[in-house]
Amino acid sequence: MKNIRLLKDHLISKIFLALTLLSISTVVLIALGLFYKSVPILNSTSLYNLLFSSEWKPFKEAFGFYPFIVGTLWVTAIAIIIALPLSMLTAIYLSEYAHIRVRKLVLPLIELLSGIPPVLYGVWGVLVIIPLIQDQIAPHFVEFTTGYSVLAGGIVLAIMIFPLIISIVIEVFDNVPQDLRNASLSLGATQWQTTKKVVLRKSIDGIVAAVVLAISRAFGETIAVLMVCGNLAQVPQNLFDSAYPLPALIANNYGEMMSIPMYDSALMFAALLLFVIIFIFNALSRIILYRIEKRNN
Amino acid sequence: MRKIEENIFKVLMILSTVIISSTLFMIVYTLFSKGIGSLSWDMVSKIPEGGFYIGKGGGILNAIVGSIYITIGSTLLGLLISLPIVIYINVYAKRNATLASITRLSYDILFGIPSIVYGAFGFAIMVYMGLKTSLLAGIITVTLMIIPILVRAIDEVVRVVPEDMSNAVFSLGGTRYESAKIILRQSIPGIVTAILLSFGRAIGDAACVLFTAGFTDSIPTSLDQPAATLPLSIFFQLSSPIKEVQNRAYAAAVILTIIVLVINIVAKIASKNLSKNKI
Numbered sequence: 001m002k003n004i005r006l007l008k009d010h011l012i013s014k015i016f017l018a019l020t021l022l023s024i025s026t027v028v029l030i031a032l033g034l035f036y037k038s039v040p041i042l043n044s045t046s047l048y049n050l051l052f053s054s055e056w057k058p059f060k061e062a063f064g065f066y067p068f069i070v071g072t073l074w075v076t077a078i079a080i081i082i083a084l085p086l087s088m089l090t091a092i093y094l095s096e097y098a099h100i101r102v103r104k105l106v107l108p109l110i111e112l113l114s115g116i117p118p119v120l121y122g123v124w125g126v127l128v129i130i131p132l133i134q135d136q137i138a139p140h141f142v143e144f145t146t147g148y149s150v151l152a153g154g155i156v157l158a159i160m161i162f163p164l165i166i167s168i169v170i171e172v173f174d175n176v177p178q179d180l181r182n183a184s185l186s187l188g189a190t191q192w193q194t195t196k197k198v199v200l201r202k203s204i205d206g207i208v209a210a211v212v213l214a215i216s217r218a219f220g221e222t223i224a225v226l227m228v229c230g231n232l233a234q235v236p237q238n239l240f241d242s243a244y245p246l247p248a249l250i251a252n253n254y255g256e257m258m259s260i261p262m263y264d265s266a267l268m269f270a271a272l273l274l275f276v277i278i279f280i281f282n283a284l285s286r287i288i289l290y291r292i293e294k295r296n297n
Numbered sequence: 298m299r300k301i302e303e304n305i306f307k308v309l310m311i312l313s314t315v316i317i318s319s320t321l322f323m324i325v326y327t328l329f330s331k332g333i334g335s336l337s338w339d340m341v342s343k344i345p346e347g348g349f350y351i352g353k354g355g356g357i358l359n360a361i362v363g364s365i366y367i368t369i370g371s372t373l374l375g376l377l378i379s380l381p382i383v384i385y386i387n388v389y390a391k392r393n394a395t396l397a398s399i400t401r402l403s404y405d406i407l408f409g410i411p412s413i414v415y416g417a418f419g420f421a422i423m424v425y426m427g428l429k430t431s432l433l434a435g436i437i438t439v440t441l442m443i444i445p446i447l448v449r450a451i452d453e454v455v456r457v458v459p460e461d462m463s464n465a466v467f468s469l470g471g472t473r474y475e476s477a478k479i480i481l482r483q484s485i486p487g488i489v490t491a492i493l494l495s496f497g498r499a500i501g502d503a504a505c506v507l508f509t510a511g512f513t514d515s516i517p518t519s520l521d522q523p524a525a526t527l528p529l530s531i532f533f534q535l536s537s538p539i540k541e542v543q544n545r546a547y548a549a550a551v552i553l554t555i556i557v558l559v560i561n562i563v564a565k566i567a568s569k570n571l572s573k574n575k576i
Contacts, residue, residue: 005472008472008474009472009473009474012474013385013389013473015381016381016382016384016389017385019378019381019382019385020381020382020386020396020400023378023382023400023444024399024400024403026403026407026444027406029418030410030415030418033418033421033422033425034414034417034418034421036421085313086313086316087313089306089309089310089312089313090310090313090314090317090318092310093307093310093311093313093314094314097310098314106318108565109318109321110317110318111561111565112321112558112561112562112565113317113320113324115494115497115501115557115558115560115561116321116501116554116557117501117502117503117528117553117557118501118502118503118504118528119501119528119531119532119550119553120550120553122532122535123328123531123535123546123547123550124323124327124328126535127328127331127547128323128327159320159324162320166317190299190300191303192299192302192303192306193299193303213409216409217411219411220411220413220414221411222411222412222503223503223504223528223532227532227535247411247413247504250416250417251413251416251504251507254420254508267417268417268421271413271414271417271418274411274413274414275414278409278410278411278414279410281409282405282406283402283406286406287402290402
């Protein structure tokens with residue numbers, strides 16, 4: 001009887017180990033799978049041309065990703081510029097100033113925000129942000145715009161990454177030892193001076209990690225951006241120009257990609273590009289965050 | 298001078314907290330006020346009739362059912378894969394062993410990979426295996442996407458189960474597998490939260506199923522048929538030039554909002570009950 005139980009334990013241990021190893025290798029599998037599908041395009045066009053040419057004519061087999069890469073960068077940059085100060089101020093308030101009751105009331109609301117599906121952000125962007133830009137903001141700057149622009153994409157994305165930045169930064173702040181704050185306060189520093197000179201300085205690497213994670217989230221977001229960015233394969237010149245970020249490009253062309261030669265390979269290359277960039281960003285910031293957690297345990 | 302700076306920043310902080318926490322209400326309010334008028338019983342009880350996309354009768358039952366199929370299927374499949382992994386890194390591999398840390402790190406990374414990349418990868422697998430766009434392909438792709446969520450969330454609760462609990466099992470002569478069963482029973486509320494979280498994510502994601510699940514006006518009856526999903530149905534209807542159809546997209550958005558909010562709030566309550574049980 002005893003042997004059977006031990007055997008069962010042993011067997012399960014092996015099966016679970018295999019499953020764990022297999023599932024870790026998903027990361028590698030995804031990279032390999034996407035790479036395998038992008039080999040045709042990499043063989044026919046040089047990497048430099050793929051990344052820096054602006055010519056996008058799938059029918060002529062000209063695949064220059066430059067406009068899409070720049071579009072993605074614009075939208076991501078705008079999102080971070082809007083989201084970073086707002087979420088930093090909120091995180092500081094919730095962790096250093098607010099009463100515990102306020103924190104318990106506000107944090108769940110912010111977390112709910114992260115549960116809203118991207119497509120609903122897209123609908124909201126179309127309903128609220130697009131008219132706002134078209135009628136209120138843009139007329140002060142440019143002659144004509146439809147409102148479907150990098151700015152709209154940036155605003156919608158900013159709201160989508162609020163919860164991510166806030167929750168990570170608060171966690172990082174919570175990892176700053178209370179003794180440090182007390183020491184600073186007992187020397188006569190005000191609470192703001194303590195926050196600025198002690199808490200913020202101590203958590204700078206965590207904040208960087210949070211921002212990098214937020215960038216990678218914004219970089220890969222698809223449907224919401226697709227719905228508000230206008231999707232024109234051009235290099236945007238100002239905030240009110242339409243753009244065509246990479247994820248939107250992939251999502252929008254799945255229908256045609258099988259019928260045009262090399263098209264599917266080009267789109268898989270776009271996915272590979274996203275994967276590689278986001279993988280690097282994620283790995284870096286996660287390692288930083290692990291270090292912080294370890295340092296304090 | 299110090300006081301002035303402090304006060305300025307305090308005002309700014311409160312202001313941004315108010316802005317950020319009110320965005321949820323703004324979004325929900327906009328979606329409801331725009332969509333509630335077009336919401337009808339037909340929308341949730343009928344599949345699209347002929348000419349649905351030019352404003353004729355019918356509803357989006359196909360998308361609601363398709364979403365539920367995909368979500369339930371992938372959550373079950375995801376649990377089947379992620380529970381053993383969590384057990385392995387917490388019970389079999391000694392706590393904080395290298396393999397456990399590598400597993401956690403790779404799931405944290407996989408968690409950040411955007412759903413469109415999973416969609417493209419799922420598509421590559423699908424073509425490789427000779428599948429067509431189908432419920433099965435959709436479920437596989439969504440499963441890949443939610444496993445990181447499940448592993449991370451379940452791992453979090455399993456980790457806080459006191460080590461004494463498994464030591465007690467061992468001292469009674471139990472095996473690791475038997476201690477794992479005890480630990481899992483202890484973490485059920487957390488597992489429920491994890492399931493609900495992945496449910497919410499799976500039902501709301503569009504980019505992931507775009508290539509793999511396809512879209513259809515009928516309700517799939519087997520795994521190899523294409524399936525419609527709610528997010529895609531909203532997306533497609535919204536891109537229609539016809540006002541009537543656009544309004545239906547808003548109504549569908551209300552349905553999705555309600556589903557997602559209910560799931561998330563139930564998950565919050567479930568996790569609160571968990572922290573009550575914490576020793």
